[in-house]
Amino acid sequence: MKVKVAILGCSGRMGRNLIQASVEHESIELVGGSVRAASSFVNFDLGELAGIGAIGQKTTTDINDLLAADVLIDFTSITSTFENLTWCQNHNKALVIGTTGFNDEQVAKIKEVGKYIPVILAPNTSVGVNLMFKLLEITAKAIGDYTDIEIFEAHHRFKKDAPSGTAVKMGQVIADTLGRDLNKCAVYGREGITGERDRETIGFATVRAGDIVGEHTAYFADLGERIEITHKASSRMTFALGAMRAAFWLNDADAGFYDMQDVLGLKD
Numbered sequence: 096m097k098v099k100v101a102i103l104g105c106s107g108r109m110g111r112n113l114i115q116a117s118v119e120h121e122s123i124e125l126v127g128g129s130v131r132a133a134s135s136f137v138n139f140d141l142g143e144l145a146g147i148g149a150i151g152q153k154t155t156t157d158i159n160d161l162l163a164a165d166v167l168i169d170f171t172s173i174t175s176t177f178e179n180l181t182w183c184q185n186h187n188k189a190l191v192i193g194t195t196g197f198n199d200e201q202v203a204k205i206k207e208v209g210k211y212i213p214v215i216l217a218p219n220t221s222v223g224v225n226l227m228f229k230l231l232e233i234t235a236k237a238i239g240d241y242t243d244i245e246i247f248e249a250h251h252r253f254k255k256d257a258p259s260g261t262a263v264k265m266g267q268v269i270a271d272t273l274g275r276d277l278n279k280c281a282v283y284g285r286e287g288i289t290g291e292r293d294r295e296t297i298g299f300a301t302v303r304a305g306d307i308v309g310e311h312t313a314y315f316a317d318l319g320e321r322i323e324i325t326h327k328a329s330s331r332m333t334f335a336l337g338a339m340r341a342a343f344w345l346n347d348a349d350a351g352f353y354d355m356q357d358v359l360g361l362k363d
């Protein structure tokens with residue numbers, strides 16, 4: 096039995112990849128996709144939107160047209176995600192959230208909704224990135240206490256939030272492993288006379304340029320050697336395929352607040 100999915104924000108960069116990934120996935124059935132009311136892609140064929148040829152399904156501006164879905168996939172914007180989350184709660188639908196940029200308070204609100212419906216919050220749905228989170232945990236446990244930890248990320252010029260949700264999550268994984276509070280130890284950018292580096296800090300550096308899909312590196316640097324753990328995404332399809340894996344997994348899950356580590360079975 097295929098899992099029925101609908102894509103919210105399907106004319107976006109990720110939305111188009113999600114259409115293609117869902118159409119090509121053997122265990123997923125695409126039942127619809129939404130666009131903004133003001134979009135130039137209203138009532139547009141989903142397949143044509145994704146550049147894979149017409150599939151006979153049109154975009155809608157009304158999320159109520161997506162009731163046939165078991166799982167909805169949201170890669171939109173923060174405001175839109177919260178509207179969609181409320182709708183999912185009201186209609187008892189599972190939701191994969193790929194949108195990024197939520198603050199702690201907003202994450203807490205999403206967690207709360209997880210008491211009623213299955214929700215995955217995945218700032219990065221790539222399988223490789225989530226494996227990297229596990230590697231960060233192992234590395235932080237082994238050498239995090241005596242190395243300088245810095246996180247670098249680079250994305251395309253259109254990205255609206257910084258640092259990326261993935262970079263923040265990398266910092267969170269490391270801070271949690273080391274028993275530090277990321278809100279207190281994170282340093283977002285440096286300028287001027289900064290003084291010597293405080294060992295307890297976790298630094299973040301951001302680049303926005305051209306069409307970079309997504310690059311992340313964590314440095315664990317000591318005197319004389321350093322370990323760099325890097326992930327590079329070369330196509331958005333990696334995120335779309337991970338989102339399909341998440342949707343497939345979430346369809347069988349009880350109400351709860353999950354992440355990709357749950358989907359991939361990487362939790363201890």
Ligand SMILES: NC(=O)c1ccc[n+]([C@@H]2O[C@H](COP(=O)([O-])OP(=O)(O)OC[C@H]3O[C@@H](n4cnc5c(N)ncnc54)[C@H](OP(=O)(O)O)[C@@H]3O)[C@@H](O)[C@H]2O)c1
Pocket residue numbers: 103104105106107108109110130131132133134135170171172174175192193194195196217218219220221334
């Ligand atoms: N989790 C991951 O692995 C991952 C990977 C890549 C990106 N992301 C995140 O996913 C989100 C989308 O990224 P993107 O690159 O696809 O951005 P994008 O190209 O701007 O697409 C966003 C889509 O959401 C729609 N949208 C935004 N606000 C809306 C609203 N209020 N109501 C209805 N539709 C709305 C937009 O519609 P219009 O086109 O009409 O504006 C657009 O189609 C971002 O938060 C990004 O950081 C996550």
